[in-house]
Amino acid sequence: MSPQSSTQSGASQMRSHGGGYLPIENYGLIGNMRTCALVGMDGSVDFMCWPEFDSPSVFCRLLDKDKGGHFSIHPAKHLSCTTKQQYLASSNILQTKYIHDDGAVDIVDFFPRPKTAKVLFKGPKQSAYREMTSVQEELKKWLVRRVECIRGSMELDVEIFPAFEYASEPHTTEILQEESGAHATRSKAVTFHSKTVNLQLDVSVDKGEDDGKSCPIVRFKKVARPGMLGEGIVATIKISEGQAVSLVLRNDLPNHVTETITPLVLDSQQHDTQAYWYNWINKSSYKGRWREVVSRSLMILKLMTYEPTGAIIAAPTFSIPEDIGGVRNWDYRFSWVRDSSFTIYILLRLGFTEEADAYMNFISERLLKSRGADGGLPIMFTIRGETDIPENELAHLDGYRGSRPVRIGNGAAFHQQFDIYGELMDAVYLYNKYGKPIHWDLWVSVREMLDYVLTIVNEPDMSIWEVRNNKQNFTYSKIMLWVAFDRGLRLAEKRNFPCPNRAKWLEARDTLYEEIMKKGYNKDMQCFVQSYESRTTLDSSILIAPLVFFIAPNDPRFVQTMDRIMLPPEKGGLTSTGLVYRYDTERSEDGVGGREGAFSMCTFWLVEAMTRASVYEPKYLVRAINLFENMLSFSNHLLMFSEEISRSGEQLGNTPQAFSHLALISAAFNLDRVSEKKYGR
Numbered sequence: 001m002s003p004q005s006s007t008q009s010g011a012s013q014m015r016s017h018g019g020g021y022l023p024i025e026n027y028g029l030i031g032n033m034r035t036c037a038l039v040g041m042d043g044s045v046d047f048m049c050w051p052e053f054d055s056p057s058v059f060c061r062l063l064d065k066d067k068g069g070h071f072s073i074h075p076a077k078h079l080s081c082t083t084k085q086q087y088l089a090s091s092n093i094l095q096t097k098y099i100h101d102d103g104a105v106d107i108v109d110f111f112p113r114p115k116t117a118k119v120l121f122k123g124p125k126q127s128a129y130r131e132m133t134s135v136q137e138e139l140k141k142w143l144v145r146r147v148e149c150i151r152g153s154m155e156l157d158v159e160i161f162p163a164f165e166y167a168s169e170p171h172t173t174e175i176l177q178e179e180s181g182a183h184a185t186r187s188k189a190v191t192f193h194s195k196t197v198n199l200q201l202d203v204s205v206d207k208g209e210d211d212g213k214s215c216p217i218v219r220f221k222k223v224a225r226p227g228m229l230g231e232g233i234v235a236t237i238k239i240s241e242g243q244a245v246s247l248v249l250r251n252d253l254p255n256h257v258t259e260t261i262t263p264l265v266l267d268s269q270q271h272d273t274q275a276y277w278y279n280w281i282n283k284s285s286y287k288g289r290w291r292e293v294v295s296r297s298l299m300i301l302k303l304m305t306y307e308p309t310g311a312i313i314a315a316p317t318f319s320i321p322e323d324i325g326g327v328r329n330w331d332y333r334f335s336w337v338r339d340s341s342f343t344i345y346i347l348l349r350l351g352f353t354e355e356a357d358a359y360m361n362f363i364s365e366r367l368l369k370s371r372g373a374d375g376g377l378p379i380m381f382t383i384r385g386e387t388d389i390p391e392n393e394l395a396h397l398d399g400y401r402g403s404r405p406v407r408i409g410n411g412a413a414f415h416q417q418f419d420i421y422g423e424l425m426d427a428v429y430l431y432n433k434y435g436k437p438i439h440w441d442l443w444v445s446v447r448e449m450l451d452y453v454l455t456i457v458n459e460p461d462m463s464i465w466e467v468r469n470n471k472q473n474f475t476y477s478k479i480m481l482w483v484a485f486d487r488g489l490r491l492a493e494k495r496n497f498p499c500p501n502r503a504k505w506l507e508a509r510d511t512l513y514e515e516i517m518k519k520g521y522n523k524d525m526q527c528f529v530q531s532y533e534s535r536t537t538l539d540s541s542i543l544i545a546p547l548v549f550f551i552a553p554n555d556p557r558f559v560q561t562m563d564r565i566m567l568p569p570e571k572g573g574l575t576s577t578g579l580v581y582r583y584d585t586e587r588s589e590d591g592v593g594g595r596e597g598a599f600s601m602c603t604f605w606l607v608e609a610m611t612r613a614s615v616y617e618p619k620y621l622v623r624a625i626n627l628f629e630n631m632l633s634f635s636n637h638l639l640m641f642s643e644e645i646s647r648s649g650e651q652l653g654n655t656p657q658a659f660s661h662l663a664l665i666s667a668a669f670n671l672d673r674v675s676e677k678k679y680g681r
Contacts, residue, residue: 015042020065021401022046024320025636025651027062028085028094029300032111033307036316037143038062038655039109041085041637043096044072050197051141051251053306053313053383054333056165058197063319063406064397066227069163071249073107073147075100076155076236085637091277092299093270094638103152105239108270112140115275137272141250146266147237148244156239158218158247160201161225161232164194166394166408171230173222180218181205187261190220190233191252198252201233206263208242216243285351286665288672293632296639297661298350301343304658306383310358311335312343313383315643315654319394321403322596322644322653329399331408332643332654334389336380337363337420338464341427342662348434349669360431363424367445375452377424379417380410389413416471418461421453422480422487426548429487432495443497450488451501457481457508463531464541465582473532475520476541478512479550485509513550517557527561530583539583540565540574543605546612547666553612562609578630579645580606597644597652603631604663611670621674628667 015022027038027046035055037048046061046068060068075081081098088095093110114137147156164171171194180189180203187202207215216239222231237245246266259265280302286294304313315332322328340359347356362385370387371377378387391411399406428446432438438446460471485505492499499505519532530539542561546553553559565580567573574581579598586595607628614621634645641660643653 019401021062023650024400024642024653024655025640027636027640027655028087028109028638029303029316029640029656030092030094030109030111031303031316032113032139032141033303033305034139034141035111036303037109037111038317039094039096041083041096042072043074043083043098043107044070045109045143045145046070047317048143049333050199053316056169056196057167058162058164058199060163060167060397062317063400064167066225067163067167067229067397069161069167069228070159071143071145071161072159073145073156073247074098075105076157079155081154087296087638088274089278090281090295091274092303093274093277098154098156100152100154103154103241104150105154105156106148106150108144108146108148110144110270110273112142112144112269113273113276114139115272115279140269142269143249144246144266144269145248146244146246146270147239149239149241151241153238153240156237158235158237159232160190160234160247160249161228162192162194162199162230163228164192164197164230166397167229168394168396169194169196169229173231173233175220175222175233177203178220180220181215185260186258187248188258189218192230193252194230199249200252200258202246202248202250202261204246204248204261204263204266206244206246208244214240216240216245218245283351285349286669288668289675290632290668290672293635293639294350294665294668297665298346298352300640300656300661301346301658302355304656305355305358306335307358309384310355310360310362311381311383311385312340312359312658314339314659315657317654318408319399319403319406320642320652320654321400323403324401324646324652325403326595327403327405328596328653329403329405329407330412330654331391331410332657334380334382334410334413335362337377338379338417338423339658339662341420341423342666343658344427344435345430346662346665346669348430350665353435356431356435360427360435363427364442364445367442367449371445371449371452374455375448376416376456377420377449378413379415379420380413387413411468412462412466415462415466416456416459417463417466417477418453418456418459419464419474419477419480421449422483422548425450425484425487425491429491432491437495438491443491443495446488446491447497447499447501450484450505453481453484454501454504454508457512472530472534473519474541475516475528475531476539476544478516478520479542479545479548482509482512482516482550483548485512521557525564526557527564528557537583537587538564538572538574540580540599540602540605541582543580543602543609546609547605553609554616558609559613559617562606562613565606574602575606576647577649578627579603579634597646599644600631600634600641600657600660601643601663603627604660604667607631607667608663608670611667611674614674615677624671625675628671631664 048059050058061070084097096107177189190201318331319329391409393405397406463474528542530537580602610620610624642651642655643657
């Protein structure tokens with residue numbers, strides 16, 4: 001896909017039309033498997049938590065245009081430039097290009113990676129973790145922003161306004177070098193000190209082949225702005241062809257260990273980072289027709305893994321709204337059992353066994369240490385495996401385009417969501433099949449967990465959609481409980497593991513199936529329904545049923561349900577403009593309130609369900625391909641998907657969303673497989 005283009009004045013207009021906010025889809029993601037940053041098309045880093053995914057934000061203009069903080073590099077205001085943004089080939093290095101009649105400038109943004117690093121889990125502790133011993137080179141915890149002029153000359157404005165501890169903590173700013181140029185003896189130029197975080201800005205100037213007379217000079221000055229709890233810095237840079245200026249933000253270190261950053265060092269870091277990503281994505285076994293899209297999704301998923309423990313986060317952001325101006329604003333910087341378990345299948349089938357190993361070690365330790373006294377498993381963990389995730393509101397932040405409250409933490413951590421046992425057991429079963437044989441201690445934990453599930457199999461829960469009102473007997477949850485027992489039985493048989501409660505598991509599995517077919521299906525509507533209680537409510541989560549082999553994809557009960565979901569909402573369905581909604585929030589009260597967009601994951605689930613049905617009903621294959629291609633058109637310019645898509649076609653919710661990209665890859669994988677059989681590709 002070609003890079004998105006706009007004029008710099010156009011990018012500014014996008015921000016002004018959004019009341020000071022860029023559209024959610026106008027960002028690219030960079031990261032280092034510790035933390036990440038979102039870089040806007042106008043060259044502004046508007047989101048970054050430091051130093052880890054779940055740390056407080058340092059830049060968060062995305063959630064408050066005045067107080068949130070940002071780090072922007074953009075053409076001087078009097079210049080009207082065309083802007084393009086893309087990733088460098090086979091990498092997570094982001095390039096933003098400004099083009100003007102008189103000059104062209106590239107900004108390259110990345111977090112460095114040692115090219116020799118390998119993923120190897122060493123095990124988390126509840127309050128601390130050990131770094132990997134497999135990394136032969138130091139991981140530089142730097143945010144690198146390299147500005148290079150490739151034609152003519154251009155004047156650029158730089159603004160750095162950090163806002164520590166979610167913009168609640170004051171800081172002091174000190175300029176150590178008012179001027180930074182090619183002849184500076186050290187790179188450390190500015191420090192920002194708060195109570196909890198100390199950052200420094202290093203500046204490195206590459207004069208190119210210039211004789212030094214017109215070498216770019218960076219002059220900083222401090223500026224105070226209303227709403228900010230500390231001063232920021234601004235600078236103007238005039239840069240000419242062949243010259244480069246790099247701005248590196250990192251932890252402030254004692255002077256005696258502070259490394260001077262030179263152009264040679266930065267060239268080496270960029271080269272190693274590009275080599276790392278090229279070598280990583282080259283391991284992918286996917287050779288299908290959507291290779292570019294799948295590769296980008298894989299690299300986005302990789303950015304959402306927390307390398308020290310193997311945990312996989314749902315999204316790297318918090319409180320980006322599912323409804324502009326609404327209250328559906330959640331923190332997704334945690335590792336859900338559900339989301340992560342689906343990831344295992346994708347990683348294993350496409351050749352990324354090390355990442356699958358790392359997550360399985362992470363979840364195995366959780367099974368051993370984190371189950372409650374009754375045997376139940378929490379639905380989510382922090383990236384270090386902790387379970388204390390209190391939900392709080394940041395009342396001092398306005399929220400994206402006034403979408404309040406801004407939340408951190410997640411109250412759903414205390415929910416009962418019984419579907420997680422099916423998703424986890426499916427992951428364990430698939431890992432045993434496609435990865436490595438599971439060990440005895442893990443089997444004992446699994447066995448104990450399923451014995452616990454026997455005690456809650458008839459209880460209501462809060463479902464995959466994390467409702468915040470009444471518990472119900474959700475059909476999706478019951479299907480996944482069936483999956484839990486089914487995979488446990490299969491695993492015991494495949495590995496000849498002792499299974500004292502085999503008869504009880506079998507009885508529970510078969511009873512669930514009969515129950516779902518009776519209570520989870522409405523004969524009058526001829527479709528599966530949301531819950532045993534909500535027997536007239538359609539829910540797209542039922543699309544998972546053939547994907548987990550609960551029901552045959554050509555079973556009339558499922559096909560009729562799928563056909564009904566494909567109808568537009570005004571005709572009783574859930575699909576509009578080729579996009580699938582979870583359920584009708586106006587008819588189904590979920591305890592949250594407000595509207596929401598179409599769910600990206602559910603649309604890809606529909607694609608995969610139709611693909612599986614097409615093996616027996618060929619008419620569905622072309623429809624599945626068309627629906628998939630239509631859905632791809634709603635990605636952003638970097639092939640990135642957030643959680644939802646609005647009625648007007650804009651992206652909504654936390655971004656990028658792991659579930660969206662997982663479902664995309666699975667849909668593409670299965671479309672290829674069925675197409676090859678159908679058309680002999």
